Amino acid sequence: MTEPESAEDAYDVVIAGGGLAGSAAAILLARRGARVALLERRSDPDAYKVLCTHSLQACAYPVLDELGLVPALEKAGAVPNRARWWTRWGWIEPHASAAGAELPYAYNIRRSTLDPLIRSRAAKTPGVDLLLGHQVTGLLREAERTVGVRVSTPEGEREIRARLVVGADGKNSAVAKFAGVRAQVHENARFGYLAHFRDLPLPDGISHAWFLEPDTAYAFPNDDGVTVVAVLPDKKRLPAFREDLEGSFLELVRGLPEAPPVDSAERVSKIVGTVDYPLITRESTAPGIALIGDAALTGDPLWGVGCGWALQSAQWLTEAVASAATGRGDLDGSLADYARTHRRRLRGHQMLSVDFAKAAVPFNPVQRLMFAAAARDEAMARHMYLFASRLIGPLRFLNPVALAKAAAVNLRHRGAPAPHAAARRTS
Structure with missing residues (x-):
């Protein structure tokens, strides 16, 4: 040339x-x-x-390391982004196995x-x-x-x-x-709004996400004592949000299971978002x-x-x-x-994200299988964490062995109520 x-x-x-x-x-x-x-x-x-x-998913940690940014991020107050996720089957709470290494992570900043x-x-x-x-x-x-x-x-x-x-x-x-x-x-069948809150306590100080089917929400602790709280509701709720953005936002957050106490925290940003993403x-x-x-x-x-x-x-x-x-x-x-x-x-x-985004309906059968098993079994929770952190791909996440194990876990727990998160942590 x-x-x-x-x-x-x-x-x-x-x-x-x-x-x-x-x-x-x-x-x-x-x-x-x-x-x-x-x-x-x-x-x-x-x-x-x-x-x-x-939030920087764990998949990004090797790049941050190559860039030499990890010490600077930690000095700036970045928060390791370990997480727990609420589902109708209970909380998915990934932890390292008793004999295993710490779960990979990156940072919220x-x-x-x-x-x-x-x-x-x-x-x-x-x-x-x-x-x-x-x-x-x-x-x-x-x-x-x-x-x-x-x-x-x-x-x-x-x-x-x-x-x-x-x-x-x-x-x-x-x-x-x-x-x-x-x-x-x-098309994305959800819209999203977020706001920043200071001094918003979260259990264990880690990231939380809620899968309400179809609405979703999350709270990510960040640097300088600020937590990002976001809601991603079904677009059917958009007219109500447009009529009263602040009221609708806070109402959804307050209604979350084990909701973060936003009313006792200081909101330090406007509520910002997008209706079409x-x-x-x-x-x-x-x-x-x-x-x-x-x-x-x-x-x-x-x-x-x-x-x-x-x-x-x-x-x-x-x-x-x-x-x-x-x-x-x-x-x-x-x-x-x-x-x-x-x-x-x-x-x-x-491809999986497109499928989930275009249909604001309850989980499909495969999603139900994997989320339910992850809420009931520590090994499946770790498997879900690796996928959510993009450390493994869809083929490995949904491989026949994983699907069979998820089915066995759910069969074993058929008819049992969702265990309480605290009970699982102490068992």
Whole structure:
């Protein structure tokens, strides 16, 4: 391909989006010798994503470790995200086995803390140029291939050329749109609102989620003593929420089993949310282009997987293209490798999420089988935890042995009332 003409505007990689995925990719690629332009449309270096679960699943821990962020996260007050989940069969409470190692975890941390932290780390990485106030307005194309971007900056229009353009610009990705990457859009039959509360006690200080069938909710303790409380109700409840957002939000939370005591806590944010958050699946590559994070695949916020997948996709991309992006290999072949990894690791998860999101009805038979068994059996609870943390995929989660064990557990408990959580913990 044609090399960039201006040394000032010549990069190996240009990344659109200076959030979690983009900053992680910039750090990892630069460490492997790439010269990276990291573009962030907002001019404030402390800008952050507001609408988020503010949780990094355990699947992301190896990436955080590679980035060197674990000590900084813990210093910033990030909370290990162990969890328990309420179902009609009782609480699912994963614990390590008596002879086993501690269950894997990552962290809950507010994006107001996380985003500036990782963006600052990217800006300090040799080989990364963080360009604030730079918004992509188009792509540079040569022979059906993307070779750079056009951007709007505080100083005017600019062209930046690179071997590889990375779209890390979210679910409404401008890079994907300008490249003509088609999207599969899947309806989400739930809407969501969240708020932050200070000094909100939770049992054991761990994350809680409620599966009310079809409504769902969660409470995630975060840094600085702040807990994120979210509700994701069936869209049939939307008219009532629109009439009285605060009243409807608090009413749903107060009605949760073992509800968090929001009335005695201090609410430190507005109630924010969205009434339409579809799941979006795109091809993760095109000639000269790679998509990471929500730009490639936007999951259901119910499961809190977006941050983890943003970090993982940045790592997968780096592992596939780092050499080729610096002119030492076949870029098209490397992009194909990344696309295969992305599909293999995430499409199965997305398919299950799409099925759950489009039908706001009680659990289907397989879901009932697995959730009921996880509430009744410690080994099945651990199995559920590994899947919910995205440490195992759907094929392993629903393998014949696991399904048979779940059936045996439920048969053994047929007709028995759901055990009380405290009784299980002390038994």
